[in-house]
Amino acid sequence: MSALPEASARAPGSVAALRARFRDGKAELIGHFRNGRPTTTAARQLLKALARHVDATLADLWAHAGMPAGAALVAVGGYGRGELFPYSDVDVLVLLPADAAGGDALRASVEGFITACWDIGLEIGSSVRTLDECLEEAQRDVTVQTALLESRLICGARKLFNNFRDATTQAVDAPAFLRAKTLEMQQRHVKYEGTPYSLEPNCKESPGGLRDLQVVIWVARAAGLGRTWGELAAKGLVTPFEASQLARHEGTLKLIRARLHVVAGRREDRLVFDLQTAVAESFGYHPTKAQRSSEVLMHRYYWAAKAVAQLNQILMLNIEDRVNGSEAEPARPINERFRDRAGMLEVASDDLYLQHPDAILETFLVFAQEPGIQGLSSRTLRALYNSRSVMDGRFRRDPRNRALFMQILRQPVGLTHAFRLLNSTSVLGRYLWVFRRIVGRMQHDLFHVYTVDQHILMVLRNVRRFFIPEHAHEYPFCSRLAAHWDHPELLYIAALFHDVAKGRGGDHSELGALEVRRFCRDHGLSRPDTQLVEFLVRHHLTMSRIAQKEDLSDAEVIASFARLVGNERHLIGLYLLTVADIRGTSPRVWNAWKGKLLEDLFRLTLRALGGSHPNVDAEIEARMHEARQILALHTALPGTEEPLWRTLEVSYFARHEAADIAWHARSLWRHIETREPVVRARPSSVGDGLQVLVYSPDRPDLFARICGYFDGAGFSILDAKIHTTRAGYALDTFQVVSTRLADTSPAAYRDLIALVENQATAALSSDGPLPQPSQGRVSRRVRSFPVVPRVTLAPDERAQRWLLTVSASDRSGLLYAIARVLARHHINLQLAKITTLGERVEDTFLVDGPALQQPRTQLQIESELLDAVAAPA
Structure with missing residues (x-):
């Protein structure tokens, strides 16, 4: 890391000169980091060098603005730790003496200083207060109190800064601060899905992120228990091994966050799909047949985040015990190995697991069996964390442990929580070694x-x-x-x-x-x-x-x-x-x-x-009988169904339930020989959405026109049952859902049904050319991890029809694009199975048609389908 001159050795110069010097110096530091080896040491050097570079720049600007001699410029928040990520905000406090005159000259100097900071490219977060105002604001807002805890003098009056630091430290109410930060952390964890394993984690704010480590240091400092992992170890809050693990995982998270900033070229703390591959490549990771490069990176991140989450829990419980004095509370013995301390399961001795490895799994059995236990105490969590060395092959083969694991599985209550604890403490992956390979x-x-x-x-x-x-x-x-x-x-x-x-x-x-x-x-x-x-x-x-x-x-x-x-x-x-x-x-x-x-x-x-x-005949007869009963309940005249039913094949009755058969007959008995499309809709009998009936003289592009209407109207098709009558009519039934149907009241359904029936009828009556399918936008996740489109066309088991399977990334207009290709080649659709799996579709169609009998035409159809389902660039 190249050295930069100290502020005292440089003349302040003009704002323009400072801007160029700041920009060039920052670019040099980032460039050196980008091109160097991705190590935690390199990241640590970068963060400190960037902080020093900004310190020097701010000191020059402070002198350039002519700030009064009695004032001080203080770094607070993350910048106050003497570390700065490449594109993080620079938080500073302009600390004024109590007797500072609030005249125009002081106001102009402060405004000139802050304006100059922005002019040279510093994204500064600033506040201007006296010491009394700082204390007053800190009492009202725990966030301000937290920022002031991490303060560092950049330049100005040292005596004023020392008074400020002493006063803010003494003003902290350790129990109240601990409670506030604990609640704040819990709320943050809920916001970020409550797991370190989010697919797009925020490496600063998510559970197991850097913020969890910072919270520990904040509450420890507030309680006077230490400012570093080494100091916490000296006070007995962590073991030397835990302190080394904390420093190691903190280094990993800082390295990933610094690389993320550099790759994004902006402040970006989320490992979003768009950036994961680029960040992975900046580490030198390369894809293999088994893994993407991004998967290697994320696996490293998850292991660090999981360890941080474990250590954070241990430390927060330890600090809480120390601050609130709960260490001295009496404990209720459960058995000779465990006791209940204020609803937390605690080991009777710190070396229990080292002396009796079978007690490790017994911990989770007792947790599931004891109704008053809410969790594991810090002492137990620490003992588990430090006993990983005994969970080896012998441990996994021990008949006692195998019996204990089966006992846990057979517990009538507490199973889910027990297994979540088994995983979060890494015991599950150490006992089931095969499970360890898929963690994260x-x-x-x-x-x-x-x-x-x-x-x-x-x-x-x-x-x-x-x-x-x-x-x-x-x-x-x-x-x-x-x-x-x-x-x-x-x-x-x-x-x-x-x-x-x-x-x-x-x-x-x-x-x-x-x-x-x-x-x-x-x-x-x-x-x-x-x-x-x-x-x-x-x-x-x-x-x-x-x-x-x-x-x-x-x-x-x-x-x-x-x-x-x-x-x-x-x-x-x-x-x-x-x-x-x-x-x-x-x-x-x-x-x-x-x-x-x-x-x-x-x-x-x-x-x-x-x-x-x-028995197909008996089954169909039963359905027809049930359908007639339903028609009678709707006061339909006897024989209402006959004109329609005479035109239908056996396959129609085999594929539709009695309620649907009755609905079709009731809706169509007056329209059997209509030359105009008939569209009827009703609320779906299974979940939200609509069931839509389309009856129309058949034509090759009918299915495409139907899909085109649903696509344009904002509907997604969940299922399609396609039938052609003996008289040459299409009788198709669709299950659809709409993004419009936020309101599920009966009135909203009535309005939507009327809209669908009118608009779909008009769309299907058109004889114009089929419109081009919309090039629906694909999601950010699909762009980052596209599905390779696949189309297969093969005879069904009876070699009478063809099974068409399409796999692709989902987007609006996709089914319509497929339907247009089928219409162009006059392919008849017998059945459509529409399957949406998150942001991937797996659609299956049963089709027939003369075009499918020619191998060359088959290849052309498959090629056109691949073009149709390919995600837009």
């Missing part, structure tokens, strides 16, 4: 919004909630199934292992099945239980794929799935795990329509497993 692993599939370990714990939580009566309203059908399920721990094990092989390359389901089989063998599970858990892990994606991509009205689809699951127990377990898995990926992925598809597949398969092979 990102998933760039535009589907999951959590890291792999957080997703797994979310799925475990979802499965656990099926067995808790208080949550039965969330998953009514799942809760009914779970009520009759014995050995819930088998589902918990499947949840823990279903994604545990992510990131290795190869099929993670197959690899995970091998891992869970080994776990079951080591932990003494019976052969049938092992086979069940292994099946669930191997096929945890199968049920979702079939429900969302295949035709559930096809008896062979159901029979094939029934043969795969084999029995009712396997089916129930797979259904429960599938629902928990989908709901644990992202709040945006699950919807009521997906829930209905899964439940339909479950019920149809259960019936097949019971030996009731589908």
